[in-house]
Amino acid sequence: MSKPIPGPRSFSVVGSMKLMANLAHHQIVAVAKACGAKRLMAFSLGETRVIVTCNPDVAKDILNSSVFADRPVKESTYSLMFNRAIGFVAYKFYWRTVQRIAARHLFCPKQIKALDA
Numbered sequence: 508m509s510k511p512i513p514g515p516r517s518f519s520v521v522g523s524m525k526l527m528a529n530l531a532h533h534q535i536v537a538v539a540k541a542c543g544a545k546r547l548m549a550f551s552l553g554e555t556r557v558i559v560t561c562n563p564d565v566a567k568d569i570l571n572s573s574v575f576a577d578r579p580v581k582e583s584t585y586s587l588m589f590n591r592a593i594g595f596v597a598y599k600f601y602w603r604t605v606q607r608i609a610a611r612h613l614f615c616p617k618q619i620k621a622l623d624a
Contacts, residue, residue, distance in 0.1 A: 512558060513542040514549040524552060536561060573598060 539548045549558045569575045576598035596602040
């Protein structure tokens with residue numbers, strides 16, 4: 508059986524929201540050191556479980572892997588983002604298509620210059 512990911516104990520409703528105060532990144536690093544987290548640390552923000560890393564190699568693996576590309580979608584996303592708009596599209600063929608369209612038409616130099624004017 509694998510060891511659980513280290514992290515601070517949290518309250519059932521608010522989780523570890525106190526970590527998200529001023530300079531949250533400094534507080535998260537301090538808690539990671541106190542918990543002995545070397546590669547990953549887990550904690551709760553409200554009812555949502557969060558896993559973070561301060562290790563550049565682990566971060567690179569996470570950001571470059573298709574395994575971690577998809578993320579859970581909350582119900583509020585469907586109404587706020589028109590059923591998974593660009594920011595919440597599943598990592599599949601549709602995501603690659605939307606990314607290509609955005610790069611060619613929305614974020615092209617001509618469009619960006621038009622927005623600056």
